Amino acid sequence: xxxxxxxxxxxxxxxxxxxxxxxxxxxxxxxxxxxxxxxxxxxxxxxxxxxxxxxxxxxxxxxxxxxxxxxxxxxxxxxxxxxxxxxxxxxxxxxxxxxxxxxxxxxxxxxxxxxxxxxxxxxxxxxxxxxxxxxxxxxxxxxxxxxxxxxxxxxxxxxxxxxxxxxxxxxxxxxxxxxxxxxxxxxxxxxxxxxxxxxxxxxxxxxxxxxxxxxxxxxxxxxxxxxxxxxxxxxxxxxxxxxxxxxxxxxxxxxxxxxxxxxxx
Numbered sequence: 001x002x003x004x005x006x007x008x009x010x011x012x013x014x015x016x017x018x019x020x021x022x023x024x025x026x027x028x029x030x031x032x033x034x035x036x037x038x039x040x041x042x043x044x045x046x047x048x049x050x051x052x053x054x055x056x057x058x059x060x061x062x063x064x065x066x067x068x069x070x071x072x073x074x075x076x077x078x079x080x081x082x083x084x085x086x087x088x089x090x091x092x093x094x095x096x097x098x099x100x101x102x103x104x105x106x107x108x109x110x111x112x113x114x115x116x117x118x119x120x121x122x123x124x125x126x127x128x129x130x131x132x133x134x135x136x137x138x139x140x141x142x143x144x145x146x147x148x149x150x151x152x153x154x155x156x157x158x159x160x161x162x163x164x165x166x167x168x169x170x171x172x173x174x175x176x177x178x179x180x181x182x183x184x185x186x187x188x189x190x191x192x193x194x195x196x197x198x199x200x201x202x203x204x205x206x207x208x209x210x211x212x213x214x215x216x217x218x219x220x221x222x223x224x225x226x227x228x229x230x231x232x233x234x235x236x237x238x239x240x241x242x243x244x245x246x247x248x249x250x251x252x253x254x255x256x257x258x259x260x261x262x263x264x265x
Contacts, residue, residue: 104146145211161190168183178220182224
């Protein structure tokens with residue numbers, strides 16, 4: 001038993017060797033400085049008085065560092081990660097996300113009802129986006145994989161598969177679970193379609209299964225797109241002005257400049 005404890009102690013010392021050496025070195029330096037002070041000034045009472053005083057403030061120093069400074073640094077780190085993930089989300093919707101919404105919306109039998117809700121204008125407020133998000137979460141989507149080209153969807157997703165996989169490599173995705181779930185929903189359709197070489201004569205059960213997958217993916221993408229647009233409205237009005245002119249729910253959008261007074265609304 002004693003040998004086991006000794007072995008654990010030696011293992012711990014070996015693992016923390018660098019920290020122990022640094023700690024011992026700092027203690028030695030401190031002792032040398034105190035010794036040097038006593039030799040020069042020969043005032044041990046003052047030396048020990050200030051030593052005890054410093055020790056009295058030590059708990060406050062620990063409190064400041066651990067509970068205040070550490071939290072501030074953690075908050076800054078969280079904000080930095082949040083900014084990075086927002087850049088990733090913006091890149092996703094710019095490169096393929098908005099186009100994916102457009103492709104998947106073709107399978108929605110109730111797309112006209114959704115279009116009435118997503119006619120976004122420069123005058124929209126953040127509250128309007130919150131209302132749209134509530135609608136997107138509660139809406140009962142009517143998706144049918146038979147009413148549009150599955151092959152066209154497959155070609156689009158396979159073309160963008162390398163980009164999709166590159167996003168998964170970003171460790172900051174852990175900070176945004178909802179967006180990560182959206183990416184997995186998109187990638188699941190990629191795998192489903194890639195596993196089927198012939199999409200022209202799919203059995204009924206496959207078509208039903210694909211309808212469920214498309215519905216899940218469309219809903220998730222729709223919600224994330226709303227929050228993406230809301231963030232552009234709040235933080236990047238110049239990007240927002242272009243995004244509303246490239247609304248993926250409308251095929252006939254025209255990318256032209258807005259008037260200055262429209263941008264300021």
